[in-house]
Amino acid sequence: MTRTADVVVIGGGIHGCSTALHLALRGLKTVVIEKDYAGRHASGVNAGGVRQLARDHAEIPLSVSSMAIWERIEDLVGDDCGFESHGTVLVAESEEELAGFRARVDDLRLKGFTHEELIDQAELRRLVPAVSEHCPGGVVSRRDGAADPFRTTQAFRRRAIERGAEVIEGVKVTGLSRVGDVWRVETSDGPIEAPKVVNAAGAWADRIALMLGEPVPLTVIAPMLMVTSRLPSFIQPVVILRGRKLSFKQLGNGTVVIGGGHLATPHRDRNETVLDWEKLAISAATVWELFPVMRQATIVRAWAGIEASMADGIPVVGPSATSEGVFHQFGFSAHGFQLGPGTGAVMAELVATGKTNVPIADLAITRFLPARKRGEVPL
């Protein structure tokens, strides 16, 4: 007998697990199909930044709604997820860069978003005393923070199961077809039928879209990270740069996670990444310049998680353009972790009710239809 559900969620990352939890909370019978295990890829091994700062306008509403969930994450999932809020600071390395940041912050204010705040050199040095003296100021988003990514994904998975969702791991989706008014999801462990399907398959989401005859230009990426041995506490907020690729934060245990978007070579069919040490050396040199205190720190481990990136750098969130009852939630382009809790709630609302009040029209998959060109929204 073919198994049935109200919703099949494909992919057990932070997004799939969050959507599954919110669907379960709405009383829908939900099954998550995960080809490896929950949080195996980018969701479990990303830098853990919980950041509203420096986001594309199109995803700010999702980011803001997510932040509200992060701030009471324990109420939702029964685990604090290691979330700590010490802000994110975007450091300007020159007056010219600072002027650009000022223009963006002013623009955001006009649009009604107040989470980004321009800071001068004195405030920058108060927030990040260890930063090199050549930096004239920056932008802070004070409610931002960081969390433990694998623990967070597992917490969503666990709570989703407690609320009635089923999470099937080590099982691959092999086909999707319409049978009457339901979707038949073929898997390596037999078929499941459900009227609704959510494609949260991350770096593999284009393959799911292709099964629906909905090709989408997705690039598989693997942003690299490295971590040091423990150091005495010297920095509270997460620090990011724009001119050069860097994100930087010290965890509660004293280790420092260094990232910023230099890419490894991903092999998505083998679940493997090959690191690019020359690029990691660039990150190391940047840290060496900005934080002299770090020079003798020891690099203990470097890694990269496989994920999806879209050409315009913002995700695909919303209904399929070709297939009734299918919804997309992928392509978070190296900044999807913070968006997980809120996007799951929005997606569950969309699946359950057919609509949501959070503006997501700019994230629709239709922007990749050949006929439509979409204007870029640069930082």
Place this chain on the structure above:
Amino acid sequence: MNASELQSSYELVVVGGGPAGLAAATLAAKAGVQTVLFDENPGVGGQIYRGITNTPVADRAILGEDYWAGAVLASEAEASGATIVNGATVWSLDPNRLVGVSIAGQARMVKTQRVIVATGSMERPFPIPGWTLPGVMTAGAAQTVLKAQGLVPTGRTIMAGCGPLLWLLAAQLLRAGAKIEAILDTAPRINWLKAAMHLPGFLLSPYWSKGLALLREVKAKAPVIAAHRVEAHGKDKLSEVVFATGAGERRMKADLLLLHHGVVPNVNLAMAAGVAHRWNSRQLCFEPVVDADFATSLRGIAVAGDGAGIAGGTAAAERGRIAAIAAVQALRPAASVMDVQTVRQSLAREEMGRAFLDALYQPAPSFRRPTGDTIACRCEEVTARQVRDTADLGCEGPNQMKAFLRCGMGPCQGRLCGLTVTELIAEQRRSTPDEVGYYRLRPPVKPITLAELASLPKTEAERKAVER
């Protein structure tokens, strides 16, 4: 040699200067292959021949003739034309055979067509109560100090464990003038039954007469007591060893406890490169999957020596030669090399007694799978109970365990806890180590400093500038 003198590519990179690495580099270089050997120690020899070119231990009888056989390997390598770089730490290897190496604080990436990983073995974790106390160390560490510095422990010394190397080290220490209060033999009696079926092979192997002589020598000079439980007690450092014998519990005052439960392949570099590994249920460890030429699942990357499964120093050299012959045949098909069949026969002779030793000296489960507050992961201070409880909560493998407990995430990269954590999870979940798997290891497999990494040439221009 310093990093700036390195070429940007070599035909063959050999990692590790123990018997396998020395024999491999020698054979390949002599056949005309442009070869570099990276060894992280100040001198070649690996662990078995540590200090072979400069040990202060002048009395040849102390370390024994088997040790001095290493001098031949070292001098042959020296004369072979291979570039031998000591103090060179290899911290990364990838499937494209890009080798990350650091010399005196300077990092370089070196490209190569073939790699022979000869990173040897390391001692099996020996997680007993109190094993992290100062005054408790591995027998191998004591041997390192003896070979490299000529130092012998003073004070009340107790050894515990089992395995051929335990007896060898006991003999070496006794010959060097150390006094050993007791040797606690932890080999379970039942192992004799399991080993018996492998006895014929052992009797034909070179280990038989050597081993017997060694046992006699040690037993004449130190009391050997069978023990099935060993604990290190002390407040800030070791003061007492408590152990259980057939006749009840005993306690002995001690200043130094040397632990040894055999050696296992040092898999970190090969695993981080992505080489496929599997569980060896006889030796209770993970080892790379290799073919008859010691080629791995990754093209152009071989693992030779004890890194490919424990077989001892003489076998390691033969394995190194076999891997090198394959490299020569791939890179220099016209070069003449020794007949590989002859080497395979020597290797088979060397490996003959191994099954018996593996069975006889297999450590008891209670020494491999600790309970309660005994530390499993030293770097992050994770206890056996925490690992067991987390496995009970549904954590299925060591990689998920890392996220919950941080075990294996410290500077040792799981060397000191990997097997313990795998076996604990397998036991708790009624699974097998093969099913549960090992930590997914990530480079750098040896810690490097931020300054060192920043020193890596980052652009084409920088690369050119540092090349000769």
